[in-house]
Amino acid sequence: MKNYRHYSSRQLRKLLRGKSNEIEKQKMLIVLAERNKMPKRDIEFMTNKIFNESNVVTMAKLPDNCIDLTITSPPYEDLRHYEGYTFDFEKVANELYRITKKGGVVVWVVSDATIKGTETGASFKDALYFKKIGFNLHDTMIWLKNPMPQNHNRYEQAFEYMFVLSKGKPKTFNPIRVPKLYKDTRKKRNFHRNKKDNSKKKVGFVGKQNDKVDINVWKINVGGGHVTKDKIAYQHPAIFPEKLAYRHIISWSNENDIVYDSFMGSGTVAKVCLLTNRKYIGSELSKKYCDIAETRLRQTIENDMFLKLKQ
Numbered sequence: 001m002k003n004y005r006h007y008s009s010r011q012l013r014k015l016l017r018g019k020s021n022e023i024e025k026q027k028m029l030i031v032l033a034e035r036n037k038m039p040k041r042d043i044e045f046m047t048n049k050i051f052n053e054s055n056v057v058t059m060a061k062l063p064d065n066c067i068d069l070t071i072t073s074p075p076y077e078d079l080r081h082y083e084g085y086t087f088d089f090e091k092v093a094n095e096l097y098r099i100t101k102k103g104g105v106v107v108w109v110v111s112d113a114t115i116k117g118t119e120t121g122a123s124f125k126d127a128l129y130f131k132k133i134g135f136n137l138h139d140t141m142i143w144l145k146n147p148m149p150q151n152h153n154r155y156e157q158a159f160e161y162m163f164v165l166s167k168g169k170p171k172t173f174n175p176i177r178v179p180k181l182y183k184d185t186r187k188k189r190n191f192h193r194n195k196k197d198n199s200k201k202k203v204g205f206v207g208k209q210n211d212k213v214d215i216n217v218w219k220i221n222v223g224g225g226h227v228t229k230d231k232i233a234y235q236h237p238a239i240f241p242e243k244l245a246y247r248h249i250i251s252w253s254n255e256n257d258i259v260y261d262s263f264m265g266s267g268t269v270a271k272v273c274l275l276t277n278r279k280y281i282g283s284e285l286s287k288k289y290c291d292i293a294e295t296r297l298r299q300t301i302e303n304d305m306f307l308k309l310k311q
């Protein structure tokens with residue numbers, strides 16, 4: 001990256017007003033964002049938009065404690081450089097902590113690259129850094145996929161981590177429930193624990209329930225048809241399944257909450273926010289992927305209007 005760090009913030013603002021290509025402008029904005037020299041914007045003017053810029057630039061415009069939930073997946077390690085930008089994990093993590101509301105959640109979906117025969121361990125390093133800067137590692141969830149067969153000397157690679165990080169105790173948890181394997185035929189009854197003096201203390205009760213809270217390993221397949229029905233989205237190489245975004249959005253946020261995706265890609269998180277009545281904010285470096293996301297969102301709105309007209 002051309003070293004704009006040697007310029008003063010005043011010089012950079014002057015350069016930004018002049019003519020320059022978009023990539024150079026973005027690089028200047030990143031330097032200003034790093035110096036915290038960007039005016040904060042009213043959050044309401046930032047919502048329901050995807051910003052074609054680096055996430056550190058978008059986040060620098062966001063006030064403290066304004067985001068309810070972030071769901072995001074960084075580029076794989078070999079792709080952490082893009083058109084001269086390098087994704088700086090620690091800066092992104094620090095900013096995510098600053099903008100997350102108290103009780104808000106960040107879901108960081110990540111897996112390790114294998115370089116020269118050894119996994120890099122970047123996922124664990126990311127999780128431990130999040131803890132170091134103040135997040136709770138609320139849950140280490142697993143996204144189990146249908147593995148793509150590969151020729152190598154180990155078992156087929158079938159999962160990614162979904163680190164659920166919270167700023168304090170999560171303020172929202174709407175657990176997904178699944179049917180119990182066996183029907184509960186017992187009557188509602190109280191549970192007691194023996195106290196030291198041999199008397200009993202009521203500690204809870206079990207009702208007749210035929211469902212239970214889901215486990216923290218989610219089997220969600222990838223590949224054409226499973227991920228989304230939006231053909232245009234497949235022009236992006238690494239889309240989230242809509243089901244994965246949906247499950248996290250309903251679990252950790254409520255209607256009208258603000259959901260951020262710092263690596264928006266093809267716009268999956270924004271689309272699911274539209275469908276579940278949440279507000280979204282996204283950052284995406286690539287103009288091509290921003291255009292795909294915008295088309296996808298337009299189609300979602302048009303299909304929804306069409307459905308409503310048909311009712």
Ligand SMILES: C[S@@+](CC[C@H](N)C(=O)[O-])C[C@H]1O[C@@H](n2cnc3c(N)ncnc32)[C@H](O)[C@@H]1O
Pocket residue numbers: 053054055056072073074075076082085086087236238239240241262263264265266267268269283284285286289
């Ligand atoms: C793993 S993909 C995310 C895919 C997305 N979850 C979806 O469903 O389409 C990561 C994306 O981050 C973008 N990206 C990389 N560095 C970035 C940065 N610093 N700021 C914003 N976007 C970035 C890449 O262009 C890529 O589209």
